[in-house]
Amino acid sequence: MFRKDKSTGFLQYVGLYKPQGKTLGYIKEKKGNGSIIPGWVAHGLGNFVTYFTIAFVL
Numbered sequence: 546m547f548r549k550d551k552s553t554g555f556l557q558y559v560g561l562y563k564p565q566g567k568t569l570g571y572i573k574e575k576k577g578n579g580s581i582i583p584g585w586v587a588h589g590l591g592n593f594v595t596y597f598t599i600a601f602v603l
Contacts, residue, residue: 569587575582 569584573579573583
């Protein structure tokens with residue numbers, strides 16, 4: 546049904562991260578009144594989850 550090539554992988558990558566970016570943009574603009582602090586918090590939490598996963602799961 547679907548071809549497994551570079552374009553399919555790219556579309557899956559974009560489809561995964563685009564909603565996250567849109568959600569973060571909404572939180573920064575609407576809930577955080579344009580502040581960059583929600584972005585810093587989200588970035589820090591993302592790093593924490595990534596490093597925790599690397600350290601204890603892999």
